[in-house]
Amino acid sequence: MTQAEMWVFGYGSLMWNPEFPVAERVIATLGDHRRTFCMRSIHHRGTEAAPGLVLALDPAPGEACVGLGFRVQPGAEAVTLEELRARELISSAYVERVLPLDLADGRQVQAVAYVVDTDHVQYCGGLDLEDQAGIIARAVGGRGPNTEYLFNTVAHLLETGIPDPDLAWLDKRVREILTTG
Numbered sequence: 001m002t003q004a005e006m007w008v009f010g011y012g013s014l015m016w017n018p019e020f021p022v023a024e025r026v027i028a029t030l031g032d033h034r035r036t037f038c039m040r041s042i043h044h045r046g047t048e049a050a051p052g053l054v055l056a057l058d059p060a061p062g063e064a065c066v067g068l069g070f071r072v073q074p075g076a077e078a079v080t081l082e083e084l085r086a087r088e089l090i091s092s093a094y095v096e097r098v099l100p101l102d103l104a105d106g107r108q109v110q111a112v113a114y115v116v117d118t119d120h121v122q123y124c125g126g127l128d129l130e131d132q133a134g135i136i137a138r139a140v141g142g143r144g145p146n147t148e149y150l151f152n153t154v155a156h157l158l159e160t161g162i163p164d165p166d167l168a169w170l171d172k173r174v175r176e177i178l179t180t181g
Helices: 077-088 129-138 146-160 165-180
Strands: 007-010 022-041 052-072 094-103 108-116
Touching (some): 022 108, 052 129, 077 094, 077 108, 129 146, 146 165
Parallel strands (some): 007 108
Antiparallel strands (some): 022 094, 052 108
């Protein structure tokens, strides 16, 4: 990474709503982490009284998460980092890291990534998929319904050709819950 380059790893809502100027977007893999609905959302996709769930990078040695690497538009690095921190660190459940990211074109870059703090009260790793579906189907927060977050993420994974069987199952199951009640 040169001084002028800033990369960000997107694995959930950043994939479909980065909210910063993007110079380049590349499929990317982050090692030793997995994408899971392991964080209770009390701001964006739920409330303190009725938490939703959001995706987080859960440390997982030997596993890998495929998402998108975004190179920030040159000159926008400082404001992008400030805005990402306001968005991602709202409740201190994420920890900001700079981690090695393998881009699909063979490059390796250092990227800002937000990893769940497994000691934080909002961490809920290991929830059964059926329990996740029930929570996601009902929760609503400041950025809208939890279902919107799931559906948009799955749609963008499909659009970019990134498989995620657990999220595909959740998408199908949540739609069933919404249809049948």
